[in-house]
Amino acid sequence: MYNSLFGSNLKYDLKSSLVVFLVALPLCLGIAIASGAPPMSGLIAGIIGGIVVGSFSGSHVSVSGPAAGLTVIVLDAISSLGTFELFLAAVVAAGLIQIILGFLKAGVLGYYFPHSVIKGMLTAIGLILILKQIPHALGYDKDTMGDETFLQADSHNTITEIWYAIKYFSPGAIPIVLISLAIIVFFDRPQIKNHKILGLVPGALWAVIAGILINQFYGIFQPSWQLDGEHLVSIPVVDSFASLGGLVTFPDFGLLATPDFWVIAVTVAIIASIETLLCLEAGDKMDPYKRISPASKELVAQGLGNTVSGLIGGLPVTAVIVRTSANINSGSKTKLSAILHGVLLLVLVIGIASILNLIPLSCLAAVLFVVGYKLAKPSLFINEYNKGFNQFLPFIVTVVAILFTDLLVGIGIGMIFGIFFVIRTNYQRSVIVTELKGSYLVKLQKDVSFLNKAPLMKKLSEIPSGSEVILNATKARFIDHDIQEVLNDFIDSSPDKNITVTIEGFNFNLNKTI
Missing domain, CATH: 3.30.750.24 (STAS domain)
Known part of the structure; x- marks a missing residue:
């Protein structure tokens, strides 16, 4: 039943794809900007992550796209190679390396991540989403939505950014985020979500419509409150086939024979693969149907996605936990939702970019608040604490490490603690002496x-x-x-x-x- 891509599952997958689209849209743009790449490269990566990776993936719930965890690596790589076109060639090479890793069954390494570290990663990402959206909710949009690191490019950090947002808030953003939150919470109630009519359209979409209308209302009755410029989604507008061609960038393989090129390609391939395997494992744990995704097949799918993304001007793609979480929590049944979210990015970004550019970021912050809360509910801390010190300490260390560094560094620290406690537990239980x-x-x-x-x-x-x-x-x-x-x-x-x-x-x- 759950393997079917159509029939009774279509309405659930279509609804989920709308929510994932709304989550992915600002993140694709924000990650591209934070990476020092053209904004369109993030959208291309999102489209490829949905359509190409989604089609070849063996996961029912995972959603792929540009990853915040690769932002610093991409920024440094573009600077090191000299041009974005040369970096795109490295992305193509990274994709081919991932395909080889998949055929060599390297995906099995994903099964060795400690449970406590996976839980810590999910919780930390949820907390980061909440903390990072507070400035956008207050209408202070100096930092991009895709930035998940503690230290930011503008010399601020997650905490100081909130302080500046409180000092320099935009009054018009606050009613938008509060009303949007109320709409999402209302439509998330079981009796509404399961209603034959009211449940057809996700609350996130109603919240976005409400946000656009409220901001237009400001323009008529309270112009000083109206949000514009950096406070709104900003997608390149495509008004002709000629302008569409101008947004696509092709790779330059001029440095193919140099060591620097292959160092970057291998680095992107390995880091993207690690992040994918972590997300895949986390997604399987959240999947209400407890389906197991073939990890090595996922590496092949990601490799195909990166190869195509690099060839047409997109950023590297990985499985991404924020989109995957939004997909699961929105009731997705099959991988069709991931594919449809890519189709929506392609069709709507090209077809109605001018309308999407009316969406206030404070409205999308409300959507991400809810995604973050579901990843970091207080009950998760209680459950991990009840499992004992050997589980709770690696969990909480992973959470804190990711919050105050970035995803990859935090995972590395969490892995060290997790492996230490696994060894410690086995060490304690290996020899038992009893006396009678x-x-x-x-x-x-x-x-x-x-x-x-x-x-x-x-x-x-x-x-x-x-x-x-x-x-x-x-x-x-x-x-x-x-x-x-x-x-x-x-x-x-x-x-x-x-x-x-x-x-x-x-x-x-x-x-x-x-």
Whole structure:
């Protein structure tokens, strides 16, 4: 049922695609501007991410497009290579590398990200969305909507930007964002969302229509409140086929034989692949139907998307968690919603750009507020806390690290903590010693490595003289050579302490039972 692209699923996917379109539109433009690239390159990447990647992807819920996590890399790469056209050639090469990685089944690496880090990433992105939209909600639009890093290009940061927004707010933005929020919340109620008529159009679209009408109302009755210029969406207007051709940029392969070119291509391919695999794993966890996406197939789809995007002037694409989250929360059933959002970007940006340019950013901020809240609900913190210290600490470290750096650095820090606690947990559970009336059971479980050598020696040395000891390895899958030596030394010395040792479940030769 859920694999069908049409039939009863179409109305859900079409509705979701509208919401994802409204979320993607400002982010595509903002990420392009923040990357030092033409605004149209972000929209092209969004279109390709929807139509091309969506068509070849094996994920039912993931949505691809230009990624904020690559902003700094793109900005530096364009500067390093010298022109945007040379960078586009590197994007094409990066796409081909991703296709090769996909055929080599490199996507399996995505299954090794700790759960706590994935949860932390989702929560952090939700908080960033909320914090970053506060200035736009107040009508202070100096920073682009696609910027998710803590330190901004204008020397401000996420916190100081909010302070400046409070000082220099635009009064007309506040009623727009409040009314838009009220509309979205109203239409998100189950009885409205599931209504046969009222549920056909998403609340986000009604909010955008309301935002445009309110701003036009200002122009008539309160001109000083009307939002214009940087406070509105700004899409290049296409009024003829000739002007459309002028917005498309083609790659320059002039540096193909240089080391710098391939360093950038490989960097983009690896970072884009990592971000995609993280988003894919997160999307599968949020998917209400718990479907598993083929990770290596996704790398091939992303590679095809980047190859096409680079050939026609688009930024690199990855699976993107903000759009994916909006897609899932809007009730998407299949990947048709991702494809349709790309079609909407293509048709509406070309066909009605002048109307889209009337949308206030404060109105779109309301849409992103709701997406951010659903990613970072207070209940998520409580649930992770209840799972125990070993899960909560990597989770909260990942959240804080992403908030105060950027996505990739924060994920790296979170991975270090996550892996440390995985090793720590396995380390603690690998050797268990229990005592009952002078008899000791030493259980070796799972993998017992050299890391367990010191605690094992300590536990064995504390066994008193005259005891009976059972060394049990029935549940051990691997026992390091260092551990074998410790056990042999204990068996050799046991007669001196009058300790009786029995061996169970070892698949290699310890000293003979005493």
